[in-house]
Amino acid sequence: MTRLRNYFLTGFIVCAPLAITIYIVWSLIGWVDSWVRPFIPHRYDPDAYLGFHIPGYGLVVAVVGITLIGFLTANIVGRSIVSFGERLLSRMPLVRGVYKALKQIFETVLSNKSDMFRTVGMVEYPRKGVWSIVFVAGEKETEINAKLDPEGDPLLAVFMPCTPNPTTGFLMYVPKSEVVILDMTIEDGAKLIVSAGLVAPDYKKKVITMAGQTIDGTIANPTLAEIAQPARSKRTASSRPNR
Structure with a gap:
């Protein structure tokens, strides 16, 4: 029974993270599909021709659409449209505060120059x-x-x-x-x-040399207290050879 329990725990450790990861990814794909698919015309939906549902098609359309919007925004015409939309939103009392806060958060988090939470x-x-x-x-x-x-x-x-x-x-x-x-x-x-403190990262003590350089890891030669020392021979004064 002890061996069966160990086998079960080993299989659970292997399967649980994999199953949870698949569940999260699958839920994310389904959530994006539920938002994007209603806006896709029926003639461009592959489900209408194949007769069965293809998961992830809405996610692909969303990624391609966001990339195209970013490409169009990079030119003068796109920037003009975005500026016009921002000016329109800035005149709305409740919407402008939410939009400015969200825009600043996304720009700070996704910017390459951001040093947040490092x-x-x-x-x-x-x-x-x-x-x-x-x-x-x-x-x-x-x-x-x-x-x-x-x-x-x-x-x-x-x-x-x-x-x-x-x-x-x-x-x-x-x-x-x-x-x-x-x-x-x-x-x-x-x-x-x-993990509430259960999964702690590995820690290696840093050793500083006489030159002030930092060495990560352990010392190659252990100290005298860490290894067994050979027994010393007890020699008395009477046992010494006479000169």
């Missing part, structure tokens, strides 16, 4: 002596820094995600001196949060 750190929260994982958004000159700490320790915008759902959390501004920067990547930090 560093994992730790802050003392919710009390002294208790540490929480945070994602550091970066150090920027903002009104918050000017009002709260104009000449002292700069403030860092950090995002503290919740476990096990890292998409929700708290935005906090913490002094730079109180943030402990970690060497782990954002992916490793996300795994640590989602």
Whole structure:
């Protein structure tokens, strides 16, 4: 029974991540198809000719359509149309706030110059002596820094995600001196949060040479305390040969 249980757990570990991944991808494809397919003309829908449903066709049409829109927006005519649409949206009281906020978020996240959430750190929260994982958004000159700490320790915008759902959390501004920067990547930090601390990234101690260079990994020659030492021969003064 113990061997059967081990076989079952091994198969579960192999099948569960694969099944969950397939389910998420399949749900995403179905969600995009449900949004895009109603706008596809009936004569361009392959389901009308084949007689059965082809999953993913709406996703392909969406990717091609977004790429064409980006290509058209890159020229003068496309920029003029986009500018006209933005001016039209800016006159709507409720819509303009939502549109500007979403546009700024997407431009910041998808920009190649963005340095958001590239560093994992730790802050003392919710009390002294208790540490929480945070994602550091970066150090920027903002009104918050000017009002709260104009000449002292700069403030860092950090995002503290919740476990096990890292998409929700708290935005906090913490002094730079109180943030402990970690060497782990954002992916490793996300795994640590989602798994509630069960999946921790591998850690290698850094060794600093006499020249000040940092070496990742372990020392090639172990210290004397880590290996067995040969027994020393006890020689007394009487056992020494006479000269």
